[in-house]
Amino acid sequence: xxxxPSNRDLQPDLGETINVSEAHAAMKDAPTAxxxxxxxxxxxxxxxxxxxILVSAVVVLVAGSVMGQGGSFFGYGELVKDxxxxxxxxxxxxxxxxxxxxxxxLQKEGQKQYAACASCHQTSGAGGGGFPxxxxxxxxxxxxEQLAMIIHNGVGGPIEVAxxxxxxxxxxxxxxxxPKELAAVMTFIRTSWGNNASLVTPQMxxxxxxxxxxxxxxxxxxxxxxxxxxxxxxxxxxDPDTLLDPETWEPIPVAx
Amino acid sequence: MxxxxxxxxxxxxxxxxxxxxxxxxxxxxxxTSGAVWLxxxxxxxxxxxxxxxxxxxxxxxxxxxxxxxxxxxxxALIYGWGVQAAFGMIIWLMARLSRKECSNAGTILAxxxxxxxxxxxxxxxxxxxxxxxxxxxxFPIFIWPLLIFCYLAITIxxxxxxxxxDAGHVYVSQWYLxxxxxxxxxxxxxxxxxxxxFEGHPLMATAIAxxxxxxxxxxxxxxxxxxxxxxxxxxxxxxxxxxxxLALFGFWALACLGPWAGMQKLVGAPIPxxxxxxxxAAMVLILIPAISxxxxxxxxxxxxxxxxxxxxxxxxxxxxIVLFVAYGFLSFFLHTVPAMKMTQFSYSGYGLDILGLYGxxxxxxxxxxxxxVPRITGREWLSRRFISWHFFFxxxxxxxxxxxxxxGGITQGQGIEDVSQPFxxxxxxASQYGWGVTIAWAFLLFANLFFCLxxxxxxxxxxxxxxxxxxxKGHHAESPHGPEGEIDxxxxxxx
Numbered sequence: 043x044x045x046x047p048s049n050r051d052l053q054p055d056l057g058e059t060i061n062v063s064e065a066h067a068a069m070k071d072a073p074t075a076x077x078x079x080x081x082x083x084x085x086x087x088x089x090x091x092x093x094x095i096l097v098s099a100v101v102v103l104v105a106g107s108v109m110g111q112g113g114s115f116f117g118y119g120e121l122v123k124d125x126x127x128x129x130x131x132x133x134x135x136x137x138x139x140x141x142x143x144x145x146x147x148l149q150k151e152g153q154k155q156y157a158a159c160a161s162c163h164q165t166s167g168a169g170g171g172g173f174p175x176x177x178x179x180x181x182x183x184x185x186x187e188q189l190a191m192i193i194h195n196g197v198g199g200p201i202e203v204a205x206x207x208x209x210x211x212x213x214x215x216x217x218x219x220x221p222k223e224l225a226a227v228m229t230f231i232r233t234s235w236g237n238n239a240s241l242v243t244p245q246m247x248x249x250x251x252x253x254x255x256x257x258x259x260x261x262x263x264x265x266x267x268x269x270x271x272x273x274x275x276x277x278x279x280x281d282p283d284t285l286l287d288p289e290t291w292e293p294i295p296v297a298x
Numbered sequence: 299m300x301x302x303x304x305x306x307x308x309x310x311x312x313x314x315x316x317x318x319x320x321x322x323x324x325x326x327x328x329x330t331s332g333a334v335w336l337x338x339x340x341x342x343x344x345x346x347x348x349x350x351x352x353x354x355x356x357x358x359x360x361x362x363x364x365x366x367x368x369x370x371x372x373x374a375l376i377y378g379w380g381v382q383a384a385f386g387m388i389i390w391l392m393a394r395l396s397r398k399e400c401s402n403a404g405t406i407l408a409x410x411x412x413x414x415x416x417x418x419x420x421x422x423x424x425x426x427x428x429x430x431x432x433x434x435x436x437f438p439i440f441i442w443p444l445l446i447f448c449y450l451a452i453t454i455x456x457x458x459x460x461x462x463x464d465a466g467h468v469y470v471s472q473w474y475l476x477x478x479x480x481x482x483x484x485x486x487x488x489x490x491x492x493x494x495x496f497e498g499h500p501l502m503a504t505a506i507a508x509x510x511x512x513x514x515x516x517x518x519x520x521x522x523x524x525x526x527x528x529x530x531x532x533x534x535x536x537x538x539x540x541x542x543x544l545a546l547f548g549f550w551a552l553a554c555l556g557p558w559a560g561m562q563k564l565v566g567a568p569i570p571x572x573x574x575x576x577x578x579a580a581m582v583l584i585l586i587p588a589i590s591x592x593x594x595x596x597x598x599x600x601x602x603x604x605x606x607x608x609x610x611x612x613x614x615x616x617x618x619i620v621l622f623v624a625y626g627f628l629s630f631f632l633h634t635v636p637a638m639k640m641t642q643f644s645y646s647g648y649g650l651d652i653l654g655l656y657g658x659x660x661x662x663x664x665x666x667x668x669x670x671v672p673r674i675t676g677r678e679w680l681s682r683r684f685i686s687w688h689f690f691f692x693x694x695x696x697x698x699x700x701x702x703x704x705x706g707g708i709t710q711g712q713g714i715e716d717v718s719q720p721f722x723x724x725x726x727x728a729s730q731y732g733w734g735v736t737i738a739w740a741f742l743l744f745a746n747l748f749f750c751l752x753x754x755x756x757x758x759x760x761x762x763x764x765x766x767x768x769x770x771k772g773h774h775a776e777s778p779h780g781p782e783g784e785i786d787x788x789x790x791x792x793x
C-alpha cells in the first residue's frame with residue numbers, strides 16, 4: 043500500500059501512457075486504495091541456496107535423533123519408555139505420620155507396657171499360680187478409678203476376683219507411669235482377651251494420678267477400693283474410631 | 299499467476315474494486331467480530347494467567363474458575379478470533395487471486411453470523427461448566443458438527459472461485475490457501491470422530507486432541523498467514539517473490555511435516571511410544587519450512603526497509619514472518635529430548651502456542667487487515683498513532699509472554715526434576731514468571747483495545763476520506779500534493 047517516491051522504477055499507478063480521464067472513469071466509484079495498489083509480478087527464480095540445504099540437513103539429523111528415542115516405528119506394543127520415570131530422591135524423605143484410630147494406638151502402646159504385668163498375669167491375661175486373671179475380671183472391666191489405683195499403688199490383703207479369693211500381694215507396678223502409659227495399659231487390659239470395656243483417655247489417667255497422689259501411696263485394699271474409689275474417672279469418653287495424631291495423641295479433625 | 303503485469307491497467311483497477319465491493323460485508327464482518335472476540339479472549343487470558351499465580355482472584359465467581367476461564371480463553375482466541383480472521387483473509391485473497399467477484403456474499407455473511415452464535419454458545423457453555431473437557435476442543439459436543447457445517451458453507455465458495463478462475467499460473471498464496479481450505483475439514487472431522495464419536499481408549503482420544511491442536515496451527519492458521527505474507531510482501535514492495543523454488547520447498551516441507559506434529563505433548567504417557575517422538579521430530583523439523591519461508595519473504599522485502607517501516611500491513615506481516623522463524627528455532631530447541639523431558643509439564647508449551655497463535659498468525663492477520671480494510675471500505679485508517687501503539691504493544695506483549703513462559707517453564711521444569719526440593723519451592727519460583735505473563739497480557743489487551751476501536755470506527759464508515767494512505771512514517775511534506783488531506787479524493791466528490 044505504500045509507495046516510495048524515491049524509486050524511479052516504481053511508476054505511480056497512473057503512468058504517462060494511460061489516459062487520465064479514462065482511468066478516473068474506471069475508478070469513479072472505486073476506493074482510491076485499490077487504484078494505488080501494485081500488481082503482483084512473476085516470481086523470482088533464485089536457486090535454493092546451499093547453506094539452506096546444509097542447515098536443513100543438520101535439522102534433519104537432530105530430528106532423527108529425537109525419533110530414534112521413540113523405539114521401533116509403528117511398534118504398538120511399546121508403551122512406556124523405561125527411563126521415563128522420576129529418579130529416586132537422594133535425600134531421605136520424611137514420611138508424614140499417619141493418623142491412627144484411638145483404640146489401635148492405645149492398644150499398641152498398652153501392649154508394650156503390659157510386659158511388666160505379664161510375668162504374673164500372663165500374656166494371655168489368664169493369671170494362674172496364685173495370681174488373679176485379668177480376662178473377665180470385674181476389677182478390670184468395671185469402674186476405672188479403682189483399676190487405676192490398683193495399677194498405680196498395688197494391692198495388699200484379700201481380694202475376690204472372678205469368683206475366687208486371692209491374697210493381694212501386688213506391688214506398685216505402675217508407680218512410674220505417666221498419664222499416657224497408664225491410659226494405654228488400662229485400655230489394653232480393658233479391651234483384650236474378650237474384655238470389652240470403654241477406653242481410658244490420657245486425660246482420665248491424669249485425673250487418676252492426681253487422686254493417687256492425694257491418697258498417699260500405700261498399697262490399696264479391697265475395702266478401701268470399694269469404699270472410696272468405686273467410680274469412673276472423670277473426663278470425656280473417647281470413641282474407639284477417633285483418629286489420633288500418633289505423636290501428640292490429640293484427636294485430628296476430619297473433614298466431613 | 300493471473301496478475302503478471304507490473305503496470306496498473308485501468309481494467310485491473312476496476313476489477314479489483316468490484317471484487318472488493320462484492321466482498322466488503324462478509325470480510326468486514328469477520329474482521330470486526332474477530333477483533334471483538336480477540337479483545338474478549340485477551341481479557342479471559344488475563345484472568346486465566348493471573349489465576350495461575352494468584353488463585354484467590356475472583357474466586358467467588360464460579361464461571362471464571364481456573365479450569366473454565368483457561369478453556370474459554372483459548373477457545374475464544376482460536377474459534378472466535380483466529381478462524382474468523384482466517385475466513386476474512388481466505389475469502390478476500392482467494393477472490394482477488396482468482397480474479398472473480400464473490401456472488402455469495404449474502405450466504406457467507408449469514409453463515410458467519412451463525413458461526414459467531416455457535417462460538418458464543420460454546421464459550422458460555424464452557425463457563426457454565428458444560429464444556430467437553432478435551433483440550434483445544436472444549437466446546438460441548440453438539441457444537442462441533444455445527445461449526446464444521448458453517449466452515450463448509452463459508453469457504454466452499456472460495457474453492458468454487460478457484461475452480462472457475464481463468465486458467466493460468468497458480469500463485470504461491472493460492473497453494474497455501476487451497477491447502478488450508480482442504481486440510482481444515484479433514485482435521486476437524488477426524489478429530490471430532492475419533493474423540494467424540496468412536497469408542498476408543500480415552501488416552502488415545504487425548505492424543506488425537508493434541509494432534510488436532512498441533513495440526514490446526516500448522517495446517518490451517520499457518521498456511522493462511524503465509525498466504526497473506528506471500529501476497530502482501532510482493533504487493534506492497536512491488537517486487538517479485540525472491541525465489542519460486544524456495545517457495546515450493548517451504549510449502550512442501552510444511553505440508554509433509556505439519557500432519558505429524560501434536561502428540562509430543564504426551565511423551566511418557568502410555569500410548570504407543572513412537573507417536574510422541576514422531577510429533578517431537580516433526581516439531582524439530584518445522585525449523586526447515588520456517589527458515590525457507592522466512593528467507594523467501596524477508597529477501598523479497600530486503601532493501602525496502604523504508605516501506606516496511608512506513609506501511610502498517612508490511613510491518614505487521616514482516617514481524618509475523620520474523621516471529622515464525624523464531625518459532626521454528628524455539629520449537630527446535632524445546633523438542634530435543636532433554637529439553638522436552640524438562641519442560642513437558644511447564645509454562646513453556648503455552649509460550650510456544652501463544653507465539654504461534656499471536657506472534658505468527660495474528661500479526662500476519664493484522665497485516666492483512668490493515669491492507670484489506672481500506673480497500674473494502676473505501677476509507678483510510680484514521681490514526682497512525684493507534685496503529686503504531688497496536689504494533690509496539692503487540693510485539694512487546696507477545697515477546698514478553700514468550701520469554702517469561704519459556705524461561706519460567708525451564709525454571710519450573712528444573713524445579714520438578716530437583717527431587718530434593720518440595721513441590722512448593724518450584725511453584726513459588728515459577729510464580730514470578732506467571733506475573734510476567736499476566737502483565738504481558740495486559741499489554742496485549744491495551745494494544746487490542748485500540749485495534750478493536752479503530753476497526754469498529756472503520757466498520758462504521760468513519761474512516762478518513764483521502765487519497766493518501768495512512769503511513770507510519772511522515773511523508774506528507776514530500777508529497778507532491780502538499781500536506782495530507784489538502785486535496786481530497788474523487789471518492790468524496792461523488793459520494
